[in-house]
Amino acid sequence: xxxxxxxxxxxxxxxxxxxxxxxxxxxxxxxxxxxxxxxxxxxxxxxxxxxxxxxxxxxxxxxxxxxxxxxxxxxxxxxxxxxxxxxxxxxxxxxxxxxxxxxxxxxxxxxxxxxxxxxxxxxxxxxxxxxxxxxxxxxxxxxxxxxxxxxxxxxxxxxxxxxxxxxxxxxxxxxxxxxxxxxxxxxxxxxxxxxxxxxxxxxxxxxxxxxxxxxxxxxxxxxxxxxxxxxxxxxxxxxxxxxxxxxxxxxxxxxxxxxxxxxxxxxxxxxxxxxxxxxxxxxxxxxxxxxxxxxx
Numbered sequence: 145x146x147x148x149x150x151x152x153x154x155x156x157x158x159x160x161x162x163x164x165x166x167x168x169x170x171x172x173x174x175x176x177x178x179x180x181x182x183x184x185x186x187x188x189x190x191x192x193x194x195x196x197x198x199x200x201x202x203x204x205x206x207x208x209x210x211x212x213x214x215x216x217x218x219x220x221x222x223x224x225x226x227x228x229x230x231x232x233x234x235x236x237x238x239x240x241x242x243x244x245x246x247x248x249x250x251x252x253x254x255x256x257x258x259x260x261x262x263x264x265x266x267x268x269x270x271x272x273x274x275x276x277x278x279x280x281x282x283x284x285x286x287x288x289x290x291x292x293x294x295x296x297x298x299x300x301x302x303x304x305x306x307x308x309x310x311x312x313x314x315x316x317x318x319x320x321x322x323x324x325x326x327x328x329x330x331x332x333x334x335x336x337x338x339x340x341x342x343x344x345x346x347x348x349x350x351x352x353x354x355x356x357x358x359x360x361x362x363x364x365x366x367x368x369x370x371x372x373x374x375x376x377x378x379x380x381x382x383x384x385x386x387x388x389x390x391x392x393x394x395x396x397x398x399x400x401x402x403x404x405x406x407x408x409x410x411x412x413x414x415x416x417x418x419x420x421x422x423x424x425x426x427x428x429x430x431x432x433x434x435x436x437x438x439x440x
Contacts, residue, residue, distance in 0.1 A: 146352040149286075152393040153340035153356075154386045154400050157192075157363060159292070160333045160418055164376020165326070167191045175327045176300050183297030185332050189289040192336065195366035197262050200358065202369050204261070210358075213260040213268055224272035227255045238276050253280035257349040264349045265359060286344040286351045287359065292336035295406050296415060298329050328376060331416045337401050342391040360385075364440060381418050383439040384425055394433030403427070403436075 167187040168174035177186040197212050204210035213223055228234065231251055233241050242248045252273060257264045267285025274281030306321045345351035360383065367378040386400045403426040412420045427436045 146354050148345040148350050148352055149340070149342045149356055150391060152342050152388040152391060154397045155338045155340070155363075156382070156384045156401065156404050157292075157336050157338065157380060158333060158382040158384075158406065158423065159336075159367065159378060159380045160331065161329055161375070162331050162377040162416075163328050164378060165328055165374055166332070166334070166378060168327075168374075173327075176298065176329050178298060178300070179293075185294035185298035185329065185334065187292035187334055187336070189291060189336075192289055192292065192366070193262070193266055195370055196359070196362045199362040199366050199369060200261050203358075203362075209258060210261045211259055213256070213263050220270070221272050223260070224256075224270055226259070227252045228272075230255055235272075235276065238278070242278075249278050249280040252278065253283055253348075254350070256280075257283065261355065261358075264351050264355060267349065283348060284344060285349055286341040287338065288341075289336055289338045292334040294332045294334050295421065296332070296408060298332045301328050301330060302326075303328055326374065333381070333406070333415065333418065333421055335404075335406060337397075339397060346391070360439060380440065382423055385437045385439060387435045387437065389433035389435075395431035399431070400434065403430075 165174070165176050166185070167177050169177045177188070178184065179186055197214060200210060201212045201215065213220070231241075231248070233248070233252075245251070256268075256270060260268075262268070263270075263283055263285070265285055265287045267283045270281050270283065272281075303326050305324050305326060307324065308321055310316050310319065310322060340351075340356070364380050364383055367375075367380060370378075384404055388394045405424045405426075407422055407424075408415055409420055409422050415421060425436060425438065430436060
């Protein structure tokens with residue numbers, strides 16, 4: 145692995161959905177998530193991280209150092225045990241091993257970070273090590289995302305659908321179709337802000353410049369290999385990045401995010417396309433040591 149990143153970053157992602165459900169709420173019949181007080185749509189950080197993980201797994205295909213820890217069909221404990229095996233540790237002799245090697249926690253953490261891209265990026269709760277009372281059980285990652293929020297309140301449509309195939313043999317003589325329903329958002333533009341800490345990258349996970357470039361690539365393309373009828377048309381429209389000249393940063397994050405203003409264009413009553421919005425980024429008189437890049 146190369147050296148960890150040296151600069152702090154803040155970034156904003158703008159993505160949209162057309163005739164789809166960007167993030168269903170299991171507590172509301174899988175309807176699109178919404179803030180009940182304001183009507184604004186919500187997409188969780190967990191949902192977005194899943195898309196990024198899936199893209200990395202698709203592109204890297206278990207390449208050494210770029211495996212995914214949180215993935216379907218692989219128990220977390222199975223991945224945890226790889227670190228024990230590599231370091232010659234058994235679950236029943238952890239206390240003895242730790243006495244003889246005071247840096248065992250760090251070695252386990254470093255092994256997991258070196259082998260799994262999503263731990264190196266987002267951090268993780270390593271359940272086996274937490275249970276074993278090791279100090280490496282909770283790894284805080286340098287890359288953090290908030291919840292995405294729609295620019296305008298969303299309207300959810302319930303669409304009735306039919307299927308010509310009948311499930312039960314006994315129903316074949318009584319009906320020719322079966323009915324169901326799905327929920328879609330006709331159109332919505334979402335914004336999510338994120339943070340990358342060079343300090344945490346250096347002290348904890350070793351998140352590198354190579355990892356950073358792969359992360360930007362994953363963000364830009366996270367919906368490109370995730371199309372489905374349920375999600376409709378989804379795409380990342382803008383990736384706006386603020387780069388600091390130092391590890392700890394040169395300006396407060398909120399002041400940089402306030403420079404990004406997304407508004408519906410005058411005269412547009414109901415947005416149905418990305419072109420119905422105007423995105424303004426104020427790059428005049430940026431704080432000293434901060435640069436802005438619009439990657440899309």
